[in-house]
Amino acid sequence: MKEWRYWLAEQRGTLLAFAIFIVMFAIYSANHPAGFTANVVQTAANKGVLLAFVAMAQTLVVITAGIDLSIGMIFTLTNCMASWLVIGTGLETAFGVVAVLGTGLLCGAVNGAIVIYGRLQPIVATIATGAVYFGLALLLRPVPGGSVNEDLADFLTGRFFGVVPASLAALLVVVLIVWVPFRRSELGRAAYAAGSSETAAYMSGVPIRRGKFLAYTLAGLLAAIGGLFLTFFTYTGEAAYASGNAYTLFSIAAVVLGGVSLFGGKGSAIGAIFGALAFRTIGDLLFVFDFDPLWQPLFQGVILLIAVSLGAFALFRVRNRLEWFL
Amino acid sequence: MSETTFGGIAGRMPKFIRCADPAVATAFACIVVLLLLGSLYSRSFLSPEYLLQQLKVASFLGVIATGMMLVVLLGQIDLSVPWAVAAGAMMACAAAAYGPVGVALAIPFGVLCGVAIGIVNGIGVAYLRIPSMIITLATNAVAQGLMVVYTGGFSPQDSATSAMRYLATGFTVPGVPNAVIIWALIGAAMVFVLTRTTFGRAVYGIGNRERAAYLSGIDTRRVVMIAFAVSGGLSAFGGVLLAGYASKAAQSMGDAYLLPSIAAVVLGGTSILGGRGSYLGTVAGVILITLLQSILSVMQMPEAGRQIIYGVVIVAMLLLYGRAPASR
Numbered sequence: 001m002k003e004w005r006y007w008l009a010e011q012r013g014t015l016l017a018f019a020i021f022i023v024m025f026a027i028y029s030a031n032h033p034a035g036f037t038a039n040v041v042q043t044a045a046n047k048g049v050l051l052a053f054v055a056m057a058q059t060l061v062v063i064t065a066g067i068d069l070s071i072g073m074i075f076t077l078t079n080c081m082a083s084w085l086v087i088g089t090g091l092e093t094a095f096g097v098v099a100v101l102g103t104g105l106l107c108g109a110v111n112g113a114i115v116i117y118g119r120l121q122p123i124v125a126t127i128a129t130g131a132v133y134f135g136l137a138l139l140l141r142p143v144p145g146g147s148v149n150e151d152l153a154d155f156l157t158g159r160f161f162g163v164v165p166a167s168l169a170a171l172l173v174v175v176l177i178v179w180v181p182f183r184r185s186e187l188g189r190a191a192y193a194a195g196s197s198e199t200a201a202y203m204s205g206v207p208i209r210r211g212k213f214l215a216y217t218l219a220g221l222l223a224a225i226g227g228l229f230l231t232f233f234t235y236t237g238e239a240a241y242a243s244g245n246a247y248t249l250f251s252i253a254a255v256v257l258g259g260v261s262l263f264g265g266k267g268s269a270i271g272a273i274f275g276a277l278a279f280r281t282i283g284d285l286l287f288v289f290d291f292d293p294l295w296q297p298l299f300q301g302v303i304l305l306i307a308v309s310l311g312a313f314a315l316f317r318v319r320n321r322l323e324w325f326l
Numbered sequence: 327m328s329e330t331t332f333g334g335i336a337g338r339m340p341k342f343i344r345c346a347d348p349a350v351a352t353a354f355a356c357i358v359v360l361l362l363l364g365s366l367y368s369r370s371f372l373s374p375e376y377l378l379q380q381l382k383v384a385s386f387l388g389v390i391a392t393g394m395m396l397v398v399l400l401g402q403i404d405l406s407v408p409w410a411v412a413a414g415a416m417m418a419c420a421a422a423a424y425g426p427v428g429v430a431l432a433i434p435f436g437v438l439c440g441v442a443i444g445i446v447n448g449i450g451v452a453y454l455r456i457p458s459m460i461i462t463l464a465t466n467a468v469a470q471g472l473m474v475v476y477t478g479g480f481s482p483q484d485s486a487t488s489a490m491r492y493l494a495t496g497f498t499v500p501g502v503p504n505a506v507i508i509w510a511l512i513g514a515a516m517v518f519v520l521t522r523t524t525f526g527r528a529v530y531g532i533g534n535r536e537r538a539a540y541l542s543g544i545d546t547r548r549v550v551m552i553a554f555a556v557s558g559g560l561s562a563f564g565g566v567l568l569a570g571y572a573s574k575a576a577q578s579m580g581d582a583y584l585l586p587s588i589a590a591v592v593l594g595g596t597s598i599l600g601g602r603g604s605y606l607g608t609v610a611g612v613i614l615i616t617l618l619q620s621i622l623s624v625m626q627m628p629e630a631g632r633q634i635i636y637g638v639v640i641v642a643m644l645l646l647y648g649r650a651p652a653s654r
Contacts, residue, residue, distance in 0.1 A: 067459060114641060119649040121598045123403060123459055127585055128640040135633030142630070241581065249463055262457050294478060298471025305464040308456050322537055 013259015083237025108220015401600025414562025440562020
């Protein structure tokens with residue numbers, strides 16, 4: 001096989017997610033009453049970017065063949081925290097941002113430590129830590145409220161040069177300074193190797209523990225960036241159980257749509273980003289076609305069900321029935 | 327692994343202690359510790375009325391955790407519990423609004439809705455080979471969507487039938503709440519199925535190694551499918567009982583049962599990887615969780631503190647005895 005065909009095979013999931021997103025967004029903007037304008041793009045970008053950050057976070061963990069069911073709660077916790085801290089003079093705001101991101105890192109590190117060094121199953125461990133993070137969020141914000149540095153918020157949710165949505169630019173920056181270095185680093189490769197075959201990676205002397213730990217920790221950081229942006233969009237903090245859970249759920253949907261294998265070792269955060277944007281656009285299609293918003297949860301649920309069932313097509317290629325049982 | 331660790335000490339102990347699973351023993355020990363701590367706080371903690379009341383509250387969780395345990399024994403997990411519970415409760419109450427026939431069929435209808443959710447899960451896991459964690463999250467979302475559309479986003483106005491109320495709050499045997507009897511019956515049935523039927527052996531077999539179970543002639547896909555259907559049905563039945571207890575269904579009534587049901591099963595020593603665990607452990611786990619919740623609410627701990635303590639306790643107990651072997 002030629003070099004480019006390898007590349008194509010490797011990027012198939014990402015390209016598919018990109019194609020789905022383009023098609024969905026074309027339908028969305030074509031039927032939007034305002035049409036394809038900078039305003040429509042900005043609103044869509046602001047909504048999509050939140051899920052994109054959380055989906056990136058989920059990708060990092062899923063690549064190691066784990067899952068983080070506390071990701072939505074880290075998102076909620078950092079949102080509540082930002083509504084207290086990211087306020088005041090420039091220096092205070094900067095301190096607040098650092099504190100919020102640090103909290104995210106810490107939450108991710110705790111998850112990683114429990115799963116990797118405590119050797120607990122990721123599902124149970126992260127459900128339990130999710131309860132803790134939600135409790136902390138409730139402690140910070142028993143009732144919705146708080147505020148945020150509005151200059152910074154408006155800057156990061158507005159537009160550059162009147163065209164480019166700032167939130168998309170921020171997403172790009174985060175991809176460049178978090179995802180790309182991770183993907184290219186030795187530990188990033190170790191995370192992939194651990195997800196692909198932990199035993200083989202261990203036998204080859206790959207630093208799987210450090211790789212997985214880094215993946216969980218960075219996932220916390222990315223979820224915190226998402227929480228920070230949620231605060232910028234809403235100007236408040238709210239410890240909402242349902243919304244935290246929904247983000248966890250949607251992040252998994254976005255990851256699956258983005259071509260990341262839930263069995264680990266395959267996929268990229270770029271794919272998950274397009275998966276997230278596509279998922280959001282599909283959810284919003286209902287609005288441009290004037291459906292009752294009550295149908296939205298059902299619609300999103302069905303999309304999710306279809307998305308996860310698509311993976312089953314691989315079964316048709318199985319020649320030996322024993323390969324059903326991995 | 328536990329044999330090698332505990333072999334030296336356990337060799338000198340009486341037989342009934344040696345036979346006990348260390349996890350189950352730890353869970354029961356924790357129950358005793360919790361009761362003692364509680365009795366230090368308030369004298370009424372050891373009174374029969376209080377204990378019976380706790381058992382009644384525990385029986386709702388017990389019914390739901392029974393289904394969860396069956397699925398966990400397979401090495402899978404059922405995250406569709408929240409809306410299976412709510413769907414069971416809402417559909418049973420909704421059926422009650424359709425005249426006398428509806429009232430008579432309310433409970434079976436509610437349970438059937440749960441079974442339907444479980445069957446979708448089962449098809450996804452057994453036949454489409456989708457990871458259970460993912461497909462059950464998806465069916466949970468779909469069930470939620472259906473209920474939101476049905477109720478219009480508000481808690482439904484239909485109320486529970488008298489039969490549902492009787493099951494949840496009545497007394498057939500003086501002094502013993504009906505809910506406790508129901509839990510005991512379901513528990514006994516589960517113990518029978520797990521230890522005395524081929525289905526039960528197949529469940530343990532699949533949990534240990536599905537490939538081996540398949541090669542020894544078990545229709546593993548059917549077993550997995552049935553287990554998920556039973557789990558969905560039991561979750562919905564738990565919802566029916568809860569609706570009877572509160573006389574109506576509510577939007578998010580099931581949310582409070584996902585983590586506790588998984589925690590109860592896992593704290594009771596059932597391996598989350600499947601294939602290992604006893605129903606006695608699940609009973610211990612359910613009582614442990616219920617007591618913990620009760621003590622925290624008696625101490626008037628706010629919701630935030632309860633969530634934190636809850637998560638910390640579960641992680642701590644799992645670190646004590648739920649760890650996977652180190653990779654070598």
